[in-house]
Amino acid sequence: MASCLDDDHVGRLEAVVSHWRMVHRGERLFRAGDHFRSLYALRSGSVKTVTSDTCGGEHVTGFFMAGETLGLGAISTDAYDCDAIALEDSSVCVIPFGPMEALCRELKPLQHQFHRLLSTEIVRESRQMTLLSGMSAERRVAAFLVDLSRRLQQRGYSPRSLTLRMTREEIGNYLGIKLETVSRAFSRFQREGLLHVDGKHVELFDVEALALV
Amino acid sequence: MASCLDDDHVGRLEAVVSHWRMVHRGERLFRAGDHFRSLYALRSGSVKTVTSDTCGGEHVTGFFMAGETLGLGAISTDAYDCDAIALEDSSVCVIPFGPMEALCRELKPLQHQFHRLLSTEIVRESRQMTLLSGMSAERRVAAFLVDLSRRLQQRGYSPRSLTLRMTREEIGNYLGIKLETVSRAFSRFQREGLLHVDGKHVELFDVEALALV
DNA sequence: CGAAGCTTTGATTTGCCTCAAGTGGGGTGG
């Protein structure tokens, strides 16, 4: 967010976003229904968001890595719409929303950057909907890996070597398929020479081919 | 959007949102890739949004009715991310985005209302993802009808009597199932006394039961 | 070192898709 500001204004933003917080593995950053006060920018670690439907079932709605922002759905109702659970020990910047909005009224570039952030989330979810409604199980898994790879690359990490912070069950839940199906897709991709799986560690040999599966 | 403003300020908003436009059935309001200049508030009629994936397939990402806003995904990249196609002759307010952002910097209630609008879209899509990844074909159709009913009620129409502006194929595409499956779900709900279908016209007898299917 | 949880793989079942045939309604041209 700060990248859009010049030095004078970065200070103003830092005054608003001055606090941060640790979240240990398995701990909740916020819960569905909690009163909304702040957005959270993930500094390190990773987090999943989960909604629990009426009859006890859970659904993983997203995986977040360092640099991504949590809590955007809470603005609409002044309450978080999901639980955010750390997948490993993580740290977040606390962004108090009232002061943040106030600063957006003053700093045009910050305002625009914030609007882009919200809009990007809309586009991301829209793409995920397309994936969930049209694609086969294997394509979903492939797209999931390609997406992770792309996001790692954006943040300066290797796009070929990834460590999955979530279980097969969480991946399956996120993709709308069962954990056994996720496992079979991994095995098949490995048999076809597209990647190598070893538990939580995945080595991608051919991201382009994976994107075309 | 205007509901959050007092009389003085409504004038300011009206100065920004002064133009409107007709879109005839089948016509495109905007296309994926078009340069982003404006959001569109649907005044009357209905519109679907469609993304075309790489290999020619289309995916319906949303149905919009009067009072809802189109183009929110375009803010992130300065280009629309989908086609918006009128399902019947419709009219839209044109909301030039630059002036709109400027006014949001001046009017705090307008700014907040706009943030809520974006956030609501995020929550809506998040719910749709849950639906697509976890639910059976029949539940998807039931949820689709309940959602339509709720939105009609919000806008002051009868929540029990609806006229579908889209085909079975478009519904199926939106829900990630085939048109035959949509048709079978309608027939089954009718057999169970939950509703009456006659082509495009649907009479809901028991919205609560439908929500629990 | 043992227990609990995660992962892989195989066998069987099932819900939805595919293919196919027939109906009905609305628009068009004769």
Next chain:
DNA sequence: CCACCCCACTTGAGGCAAATCAAAGCTTCG
């Protein structure tokens, strides 16, 4: 005005991808 055609819809039969059920190997961690 009517006959025709096209398109959207309904319904049935059979097949397939993924779910479910089951079992064994592997990790992690107290």
